[in-house]
Amino acid sequence: MITGSCLCGTVRWQVDGDLGTMSHCHCSMCRKAHGAPFATYVSAASGDFRWLSGEEAITTYESSPGFLRAFCGRCGSVVPDPADDDGHVFIPAGVLDGEPGVRPTSHIFAATKASWHIIGDDLPRHDAYPNPDDGPNVDRPAQGVAQGSVLHGSCLCGDIAYVVTEPIKTVHNCHCTRCQKARAAAHTTNGFTSANGVTFVRGEDKLVTYKLPEAKAFAQTFCSRCGSAMPRINKEAGYTAIPFGSLDDDPGRGADDHIYTGSKAVWYAIEDDLPQYVALPH
Numbered sequence: 001m002i003t004g005s006c007l008c009g010t011v012r013w014q015v016d017g018d019l020g021t022m023s024h025c026h027c028s029m030c031r032k033a034h035g036a037p038f039a040t041y042v043s044a045a046s047g048d049f050r051w052l053s054g055e056e057a058i059t060t061y062e063s064s065p066g067f068l069r070a071f072c073g074r075c076g077s078v079v080p081d082p083a084d085d086d087g088h089v090f091i092p093a094g095v096l097d098g099e100p101g102v103r104p105t106s107h108i109f110a111a112t113k114a115s116w117h118i119i120g121d122d123l124p125r126h127d128a129y130p131n132p133d134d135g136p137n138v139d140r141p142a143q144g145v146a147q148g149s150v151l152h153g154s155c156l157c158g159d160i161a162y163v164v165t166e167p168i169k170t171v172h173n174c175h176c177t178r179c180q181k182a183r184a185a186a187h188t189t190n191g192f193t194s195a196n197g198v199t200f201v202r203g204e205d206k207l208v209t210y211k212l213p214e215a216k217a218f219a220q221t222f223c224s225r226c227g228s229a230m231p232r233i234n235k236e237a238g239y240t241a242i243p244f245g246s247l248d249d250d251p252g253r254g255a256d257d258h259i260y261t262g263s264k265a266v267w268y269a270i271e272d273d274l275p276q277y278v279a280l281p282h
């Protein structure tokens, strides 16, 4: 038995049976929806899947015709699509609890991967879907164009857009369990700038921030319409965390390191050469 849940714990489900194929998706839609460098999905037979709670909290957004993306309306975690009825449910691996019993077998949409992300492993890489019959070669239209040192970012539905006007000081791939749940992915890639380094240019009223009650500062900011992770401005602590997956422009740099590797997903192997820290860098 395999279980999964969103960051806030409202949406929970169970799979009675083995999981199917697990693969990393680098498409621009997944990067936006998850606010992560890539998403990892695993399939389960619909007959083995059941909801335990929180189905009513799920919001769906149609990112391309007939393709729904589901997320918890309370905390923003991407969750399985409840309307999936073709015999399989696709589950974001980052919101699974414990050992899923399977490992990723390939990278898909590798041709459109983030310029700032390094694929460090030797798994097969497919430009789009391995089998063209699996679906259209979808891509999200580019939104912003870099102007000088200003970087643009936006959510998947495009209702929210922002600019980064201050330097990005550090970039971490964070493997903590909260980030895994929040982004429903193996890890985040977050860039850090000053508290006034990000300005929302539209859709600020569509932002929702979920603060984890038991945490000192952990919160997730996301678009209420499409669920995409958005920059979180923490005035008190004096920084803004930018989910790199939401950037439209190339930031010209990738992650400096991997942090909180002590709690990384059991199904994910770090195979690039970046420094690794069990918790925070010294």
Ligand SMILES: [Zn+2]
Binding pocket: 006, 007, 008, 009, 010, 011, 072, 073, 074, 075, 076, 077
């Ligand atoms: Zn939730």
Ligand SMILES: [Zn+2]
Binding pocket: 025, 026, 027, 028, 029, 030, 031, 039, 109
């Ligand atoms: Zn994808």
Ligand SMILES: [Zn+2]
Binding pocket: 155, 156, 157, 158, 159, 160, 223, 224, 225, 226, 227, 228
């Ligand atoms: Zn949106």
